[in-house]
Amino acid sequence: MTRLVTPRPAQAQVQYSHWPRRLPRELAVPRTSLWFNLAVSAARYPDKPATVFLGATLSFDTLRAQAEALAGWLQAQGVGKGDRVVLFMQNCPQYLVSFYAVNRADAVVVPVNPMNREDEFGHYLTDPQTKVVICSGELAGVVAAASARLAPAQRPAAVLVTQYWQTLPPDGPAADCQVPEPMRAWLMARHELPPGATDWADALGQGLVPGPHTAGPDDLAMLPYTSGTTGLPKGCVHTHATLMSNSCGGCLWGHASAESVGLAVVPMFHITGTLYGVLGPVFAGMTLVIMPRWDRELCGSLISRYRVTHWTCIPTMIIDLFASPNYRSFNLTSLRYLSGGGAAMPKAVAERLLEEFGLTFAEGYGLTETAAPTHGNPPERAKLQCLGIPIFGVDSRVIDPTTLEELPVGEVGEIISHGPMVFKGYWQQPEATDAAFVELDGKRFFRTGDLGRMDEEGYFFITDRLKRMINASGYKVWPSEVEMLLYRHPAVQEACVISSRDAYRGETVKAVVVLRAEAKGKTTEQDIISWAHEHMAPYKAPRLVSFVDALPKSGSGKVMWRTLQEQEQQIQQPQAR
Incomplete structure (x- = not known):
């Protein structure tokens, strides 16, 4: 880790010049595990829907009970504290059950993109030394094929397979959800289990009781993978504490509460989908409407039917929704908070959102290494095509990527960030970890690899990339x-x-x-x-x-x-x- 020069104090204060008066600059982040968030919401709102999946609901109490039963099953397969469990599926209630079951078992979630093929998936078995894989039926063949390529000692001890129809209404997706026929057929498909795999219903049906929950805030909770300029994808070490920070901060920033209804459309394996589709809603006790895959007609109908208030997405989804010939028939008046990132929102689309629906698109910025946002646009004062301002407890600077000197306001350099959501390092890669951080004022700053500038009001903008991506x-x-x-x-x-x-x-x-x-x-x-x-x-x-x-x-x-x-x-x- 390289030491930087001391910055000008005045520049550090610029980023707070337009901080929302309604918000504290730092949060008192709970010093508990993520499992505790579900336990609290289940105690507070036992009968309230935690998820709505194309007509089928899962209450908070049932979500907790299923997660505990699955945690017991995981421990029966030999999963112990700190062991890694892969989640390999599209958005569905089973994803949340599995995520919190792994937490309850004191183990570590390894989320894997369900678009990965056999050639890619093997890395997620060998690099984290995966103990168990939980996957959906259509991906079980990928898991089996990738495992067969490995030496017996490298293969997972168990594979649990769930089918999407297992959490849908008995007759399939509700008719008024307007699920397109190809998606309906995909959801209702019954896939054969590979030899030795366990069915989801059988695992839950055993009703196994897990041992005491001992994970604390500083224990490893999730190992999401990110690629880089060289080599294979690297695991980002996130603890319960680094994930907890944005779990509660995201709700406060976006006016979310137990009365809110969120739309989970960003893939849950992605760090943004994890935050806004798995962690934040459970922390707040809000109801989550789950989309298994993107479809603009389905999106419009779900927002209309379930009166969705909060939607985090990528701008291309909104562009696609506007392109629908039926979009004027959608009732989007319930939306209160619209946010996202990953790509800049076109000015014309943002202006249309504001004119037609009175909605401001609040862009944010973050990476897998930072558990999603380090920056966000205050909804009450957002700027277009802008990363926003550093959020709760975040100190961000712009430095010369070669000399590591802090640069004046307006000059372009590498964005670096220090905050409670920043990861601890790359899994078993100390050299890569060391290269990812610099030190300033006794703080450990993460080097984002993005080139940008800070304006005179403390808002950050990306101008280019230092990394090849x-x-x-x-x-x-x-x-x-x-x-x-x-x-x-x-x-x-x-x-x-x-x-x-x-x-x-x-x-x-x-x-x-x-x-x-x-x-x-x-x-x-x-x-x-x-x-x-x-x-x-x-x-x-x-x-x-x-x-x-x-x-x-x-x-x-x-x-x-x-x-x-x-x-x-x-x-x-x-x-x-």
């Missing part, structure tokens, strides 16, 4: 990871992945490929794209491919990806005019 509709794609997977293609000799502009996603993935001699003239761009979709998550798979005879390289032999990126930008400039 593609942001496709809020999903972060790390080119090095895609390149490593592409090298497995028998026709690929070399590959360099860059970003390309996309009217809907903002950015999309492009692969510049050198083919092996024997594959030239026999392999098409579509061949590469199709193969990629079979071997990696859809959001990572290149949508564009171009073939070249050679990649530009430096004197040391490194691929000069910036040269290719600049060439791509020059090609696209005339299109952007």
Whole structure:
């Protein structure tokens, strides 16, 4: 960890110049485990719906009871304190039951993107030494195939499989939810269990009672994975305390309470989905309306039917909702707080939201390493295409990424943040952890890798990236990871992945490929794209491919990806005019 110079005190105060008068600058964060939040809400609101899933409700008391029974089952499989349990499924009530069951068993949640393929999933078994996998039926085959590739000692001790229909009404999704037929068929599908796997109903039906809950605020609670500029995805060490900070802070910032109704549409495996679809609602005792997958017609009908008040999303969802020919028939008048991030909200869309619905889109900013937001726009004074101001207990600065000197207001540099939600480090990677932090005034600041500036009112703006990363509709794609997977293609000799502009996603993935001699003239761009979709998550798979005879390289032999990126930008400039 590198030491920085002492900043100018006046600059540090700028970021508080427009702090909302209704809010404290720091929170008295509960010194309890996350499980305690569910226990309290179940005691306070036992019969209140914790979740609504396409017509089926799950009360807080039932959520608690199922989580305790599942915790007992996990412990019976040998799960002990600190052991890692993978959650691998789309949004559903079972995700919340599983999350809190792992907490209750004093174990650690490892959330995994359900779009991952067999080639990618194995890493989430070996790197965290996963003890148990809890997955949905359509993904059980991925788990089984990835496990079969490993040595017996590396395989999970148990696999628990749930089916989405198990928490739906007996006849399937309620008719007035307007679930599209392909989604209905997917939800109601009955998948066979792989050999040795346990069915969800059987695990809960055993009614096993877990041992005493001993996890405290400083114990490891979750290990979400994030990729980087090199190597495979890294686990971010989050304790109950780092997650608790934004669990309660997010509710206070967004006017949420037990009377609120939230819409869970951001994937729960994602840190934003975890915060606003798993942690915050249970802390506040609010009802959560769950969407298993994005569909604009379904979204509009659920907001209308259940009078949703709070919706955290990515801007592309709102753009898509507005594009629906039926959007004027949706009743969105119940919405009180609309927030999100991952991509900038277009000015025209934000203005339309304000004019038609009186809603201000409050953009925020955060990373997996920071348990979602470190910055947020106060709903009462939001700025467009802006990260907002540092939230509760956060101290953010802008530094020169080379000299590590703090920069004056208005100058562009790397954004660094210190706060109670910042992770403890990367799982079993001390060198990467050390490189991720700098020290200033005795505080440990996380280096975000994002270049930005702070204006004279203390609001932060991103201008560029220090790290090589593609942001496709809020999903972060790390080119090095895609390149490593592409090298497995028998026709690929070399590959360099860059970003390309996309009217809907903002950015999309492009692969510049050198083919092996024997594959030239026999392999098409579509061949590469199709193969990629079979071997990696859809959001990572290149949508564009171009073939070249050679990649530009430096004197040391490194691929000069910036040269290719600049060439791509020059090609696209005339299109952007």
